Amino acid sequence: MSTIFECTDLTKKFGSKVAVSAINLKLERGQIVGLLGPNGSGKSTIIKLANELLTPTSGTILIGGKKPGIETKKIVSYLPEKTYLNDWMRVHQIIELFSDFYADFKPEKAYDMLKSLNINANDRLKTMSKGTKEKVQLILVMSREAELYLLDEPIGGVDPAARDYILQTILRNYNENATVIISTHLISDIENILDYVVFINQGQVVMTSSVDDIRDAKGKSVDVLFREVFKC
Amino acid sequence: MLSKLLKYELKATGRVFLPLFLALLIFAGITRVMSAFSPERWNTPANIIMAIYIIIMVGMFIMTFIMMIQRFNKNLLSDEGYLMLTLPAKPWNHIVSKLLVSMLWMVVSGIVALISILIIALEKGDLTKFIVGLGSFYHQAFEQLGASIYLLSFEIIIGILVSLASVILIVYASIAMGHLFNQHKMLASFGAFIVLSTLSKFLFTLISLTPWISNLSNINISSANDFIGVQAVIQLVIAYGIIFTGLLCAAYFAITNFILSKRMNLE
Numbered sequence: 001m002s003t004i005f006e007c008t009d010l011t012k013k014f015g016s017k018v019a020v021s022a023i024n025l026k027l028e029r030g031q032i033v034g035l036l037g038p039n040g041s042g043k044s045t046i047i048k049l050a051n052e053l054l055t056p057t058s059g060t061i062l063i064g065g066k067k068p069g070i071e072t073k074k075i076v077s078y079l080p081e082k083t084y085l086n087d088w089m090r091v092h093q094i095i096e097l098f099s100d101f102y103a104d105f106k107p108e109k110a111y112d113m114l115k116s117l118n119i120n121a122n123d124r125l126k127t128m129s130k131g132t133k134e135k136v137q138l139i140l141v142m143s144r145e146a147e148l149y150l151l152d153e154p155i156g157g158v159d160p161a162a163r164d165y166i167l168q169t170i171l172r173n174y175n176e177n178a179t180v181i182i183s184t185h186l187i188s189d190i191e192n193i194l195d196y197v198v199f200i201n202q203g204q205v206v207m208t209s210s211v212d213d214i215r216d217a218k219g220k221s222v223d224v225l226f227r228e229v230f231k232c
Numbered sequence: 233m234l235s236k237l238l239k240y241e242l243k244a245t246g247r248v249f250l251p252l253f254l255a256l257l258i259f260a261g262i263t264r265v266m267s268a269f270s271p272e273r274w275n276t277p278a279n280i281i282m283a284i285y286i287i288i289m290v291g292m293f294i295m296t297f298i299m300m301i302q303r304f305n306k307n308l309l310s311d312e313g314y315l316m317l318t319l320p321a322k323p324w325n326h327i328v329s330k331l332l333v334s335m336l337w338m339v340v341s342g343i344v345a346l347i348s349i350l351i352i353a354l355e356k357g358d359l360t361k362f363i364v365g366l367g368s369f370y371h372q373a374f375e376q377l378g379a380s381i382y383l384l385s386f387e388i389i390i391g392i393l394v395s396l397a398s399v400i401l402i403v404y405a406s407i408a409m410g411h412l413f414n415q416h417k418m419l420a421s422f423g424a425f426i427v428l429s430t431l432s433k434f435l436f437t438l439i440s441l442t443p444w445i446s447n448l449s450n451i452n453i454s455s456a457n458d459f460i461g462v463q464a465v466i467q468l469v470i471a472y473g474i475i476f477t478g479l480l481c482a483a484y485f486a487i488t489n490f491i492l493s494k495r496m497n498l499e
Binding site for chain 1: 233236239240244247307311312313314315317318319320321322494495496497498
């Protein structure tokens with residue numbers, strides 16, 4: 001196994017506020033990783049740093065051995081927590097945009113998923129509900145055959161039925177060499193699909209472990225362990 | 233990557249501008265037809281049509297300005313930035329694509345406005361007169377200036393384009409600087425604009441005071457009765473203006489590019 005995601009002394013400060021504090025983290029290819037922590041623990045900041053939307057204050061972050069830049073953006077498929085869809089395109093137009101810019105984007109996959117979620121490709125993005133927009137974004141992100149998927153709160157805003165579909169979609173669309181990093185605090189919903197977990201609190205890695213180890217060694221579910229670690 | 237970004241920028245803006253251009257030309261046409269049918273000039277329907285025409289014209293120019301700000305601020309620095317800035321493209325590609333498309337719409341708006349005025353005002357035979365006039369002006373100018381008329385017109389066109397670019401880039405730099413603030417980004421952008429333009433004017437004055445440039449104005453006075461001499465000075469002054477404005481453009485561009493690549497912080 002080779003490393004896909006590596007942070008070395010990664011620090012990000014906003015003014016005097018430290019969002020990420022000297023994190024060292026190494027994640028191998030071919031697994032689904034849960035980036036778990038309470039609100040404001042630095043999950044989104046790490047993911048944004050990986051996407052060059054933020055620049056580290058110090059330390060490095062490497063994706064497939066490279067610093068975030070054009071080459072890493074080609075292999076990273078990123079789902080932000082925000083809705084980034086513009087208000088003038090139709091669904092099929094944004095699919096064309098993705099096909100244009102990303103060599104690994106598979107439009108037929110996207111159209112398949114739209115069909116099973118009953119979203120019309122001719123609908124305007126503007127007229128969609130927030131939940132539908134999130135579904136469209138997830139479809140766009142998962143229709144790429146990327147090496148690394150960075151999903152920031154992918155299930156936060158959608159109903160439980162769609163949640164199941166989304167998780168299945170993630171499972172179905174990632175191949176064994178790809179890595180999926182999912183940041184969330186809704187652990188019980190995604191616990192079943194995770195291979196590995198990273199607990200984060202106040203900008204620091206509190207614990208990393210494979211899910212099997214948690215279950216076998218400690219005899220606990222990830223959800224229970226999370227509630228213990230982050231007990232208020 | 234730049235060509236793809238240009239394509240989407242044109243799509244995103246063209247859907248607003250093309251209908252506006254069409255509307256302007258249609259209302260210019262209607263105004264023309266109505267004035268041809270009703271000789272008394274100030275009847276109500278004709279006035280209404282004329283008023284709509286003027287509103288569209290004003291709206292078109294305001295729109296080029298709004299679009300310039302909107303496409304930069306909304307597409308790159310608000311939520312849409314999550315999509316745009318994670319595309320495999322360098323930040324300077326984004327700036328250049330938006331700059332070129334903004335310039336294009338400004339120039340085309342000017343041309344369309346001119347055409348619409350011609351549609352309304354042109355009398356039969358005017359066009360031939362205009363072309364004849366232009367031809368004789370060209371001959372006169374060519375006699376006086378010789379082949380350097382091409383250089384002069386080239387300089388003037390470049391000068392206009394560089395000035396246009398500097399206006400757009402100072403706005404981009406101001407918006408990007410405003411984005412560095414956590415609160416009151418709009419106000420901060422406005423403040424940055426005032427600081428940048430004051431600084432640019434100050435630099436301009438400073439450079440104008442340097443010996444070489446002051447000498448230029450002396451030549452101007454001493455050879456004022458010599459048309460060729462004046463023309464050479466004008467050319468020099470324009471060239472100096474282009475170089476100075478070009479340097480300003482480069483500085484504004486560098487500020488914007490630095491902030492987009494190193495100081496991004498999307499909400």
